[in-house]
Amino acid sequence: MDRAAPRPVHFSPDAAPDAGLVTLLGDVARAVGDVPALLELARAAGAKAPLPGQGRTSTLWELLATVAAVDVAAARIFEPHFDALAILAQSGVDPVDGHGEGRGKEPGQSRGAWGVFAAEGPGARLEAKAGDAGILLSGSKPWCSLASKLDSAVITAHTVTGGRAAFAVDLRHPGVTCEEPAWVARGLREIPSGTVHFSQVPAVPLGGDNWYFSRPGFAWGGMGVAACWLGGAVGVARDYRDSLIAAAESGREPDQIALAALGETDRILTAAFQYLARTAARIDAEAGATAGTGTGGAKPATGPSEWSEALRVRGTAASAVERVLALVTSNRGPAPLAFDEQYAKRMADLALYVRQHHGMRDDAQLGKLTLKEGQPW
Template sequence: MDRTVPRPVRFGPDTAADAGLAALLGDIASAVGDVPALLGIARAAGTDAPQPGQGSTAGLWEFLASVAAVDVAAARIFEPHFDALAILAQSGKDTGHVAGVWGVFAAEGPGTRLEAKAGDAGILLDGSKPWCSLAPLLDRAVITAHAEGGGRAAFAVDLRHPGVTCEEPAWVARGLREIPSGTVHFRQVPAEPVGGENWYFSRPGFAWGGMGVAACWLGGAVGAARDYKDSLAAGAEAGRDPDQIALAALGETDRILTAALRYLARVAALIDGEAGAGAGDMPDAGRSAWSEALRVRGTVAAAVERVLSLVTRNRGPAPLAFDEPYAKRMADLALYVRQHHGMRDDAQLGKLTLKEEYPW
C-alpha cells in the first residue's frame, strides 16, 4: 500500500470507495498550510456537500473525518463552512445561491457581548464576539448575538462590511497555528436573521453540528494511528520487528477507533431516520439529539485522548522533534479536542440521564 496517498476514513467495511473523495483528499494534502488554497477547496466542495439529517449524515462525517486524517487544521476550515451551509438550509434558506466561504461564531467570553437591535435600517449588530477563527479571511458567517427579547439568535453577516473590525489575535498556540481565533468587533453591522430567537440552540441541527466536530476529532486520531502503524511497518521492513508492547498499543488503538467509528455510523443512521420522521428526538428510547451529542462527543474525546497517549508514548520523542507532519498533527489534535468540556459535559449528560434519557 502506498502510504503517501491520502485514504478516506470509513465507518464500516461496507462503505464503497469514492474516487472523487480520494482525489479531493489529494488536493487537500497538497495544500496543507496554505489557508487561502484550503478555503478555495472548501468553498468548491461545499456546493454539493451532504448535510446532516438529509440521508447522508454518515457520508458527511466520513468526509470530515477523512479531511482531519489528512490534516487537522484543514478540517477546522471545512467543518464550519459546511456547518454554516447546513444551518442556513435548516432555517429554510436556499443555499444554492450562497456565495463565499463561511464561518460559524457562537462562542461567548468574559468581557465581550454582541447585541442585535432592530431599527429603521433593519437589524444591526453592535459589540464584540470572541473566538472567531479565520475571520479576516472569510466572506460571511453565521453569528449568534443577544436579542432584544432576552435570548440569543443567529444572524447571517457580511464580514467585509466596514463596521467589522478583526483584532490581531495573540495566538501563541503550537497547535492549529494557521487557524488563529481572535475577537471581532461589530459597529452598526447589518444582519439577516437565521431562524428566530433561541432557534439556533434548540434545533436538532445544533447537536448534529457538535457531532460533526467530534467526527473531525476522530479523524485526527485515525491519522495519528496511521502514523503509528506505518512507523511499525517501516521498522519491520528495516529488520526491526515491533515488540509485544508496541503491538499491544496498536491493537488497543485499533479496537478503540473501530468502536468509535461504528458508534458514529449508528448515530448517523439514527439521525437520518429521525429526520425523515420529522420529529426532534432520536427514534429509540426517547432520547434527545443533545443527549446523544454529549455521548458522542464524550466517547470520541476519550478515544482521542487515549490514542494520543498510546501513540506518543510508544513512538517516543524523536518524531515529535524531527517529523514535522506528525508533530503538527499531534499538536493540532491536542488543541482541537480541548473544545470538549470534559466533566462539565458529563454533568449535563448526567442530568439528562436522571430524566430517563438513556439507552440502557
C-alpha cells in the same frame, strides 16, 4: 520515510469508493498550511457535500473525518463552512443571498467561505437590535476563527428579549473589525481565533430567539466536530502503524508493548466509529420519518434528548482521541515529535482541537440529563 497516499476514512457499512473524494484528499494534502487554498477547497466541497439529517449523514461525517486524517487544521476549516451551510438550509435561507443579495453569483453557488461564531467570553458581548434598516449587530464576539479571511458567518447575538439568536452576516462590511490575535499555541497555528468587533452591521435573522440552540441541527453539528476529532486520531494511528512497518522492514520488529498499543488503538477507533455510524443512521431514519411535516425533513426539537446523544458521541470521541494520543506518543517517543514535521503538527493540532470538549463538565451535563430523561441502557 515516504508517506502513503491519503486515503478515505470509511465507517458506514454501505460506504463505496469515491473518486472525487480521493481527488479532494490529494488537493487537501497539497494545500496543507495554505489557508486561502483550503478555504476554496472547502467552498467547492460544500457545494456537493450532503447536509446532516437528509439521508447521508454518515457520508458527511466520513468526509470530515477523511479530511482530518490528512490534516487536522484543514478539517477545522471545512467543518464550520459545512455547518454554516447546514444552518442556513435549516433556517430556509439561501447561502447565495444570505444577506439579501447575491453579489452576482451564479444560481446555486454558495457565496464565499463561511464560519460559525457562537462562543461567548468575558468582556465581550454582541447585541442585535432592530433599526430602520432591519437588524443591526453591535458589540464584540470572541473566538472567531479565521474571521479576517472569511466572507460570511453565522453568528449568535443577544436580543432585546433576553435570548440569543443566530444571524447571517457579511464579514466584509465596513462595520466589521477583526483583531489579530496573539496566538501562541503550537497547534492550529494557521487558524488563529480572535475577537471581532461589529458596529451597526446588517444581519439576516436565522430563526427566532434560541432557535439556533434548540434545533436538532445544533446537536448534529456538534457530532460533526467529533467526526473530525476521530479523523485526526486516524491520522495519528496511521502514522504509528506506518512507523512499525518501517521499523520491521529495517530489521527491528515491534515488541509486544508496541503491538498491544496498536491493537488497543484499533479497537478504540473501531468502536468509536461504529457508534458514530449507528448514530448517523438513527438521525437519518428519524429525520426521514418526519419529512413532509413542515420541518424540512428535520426531526423537531424534543428537548434535551438530541443533545444527550451529542454529549455521548462527543465524549466517546474525545476519550478515544485522548487515549490514542497517549498510546502513540508514549510508544513512538520524542524523536518524531522533534524531527517529523507532519506528525508533530498533527499531534499539536489534534491535542488543541479536542479541547473543545469540556471533559468532566460535559459528562456532568450528560449525567444531569440522564437523571431527567432516563437512559438507553
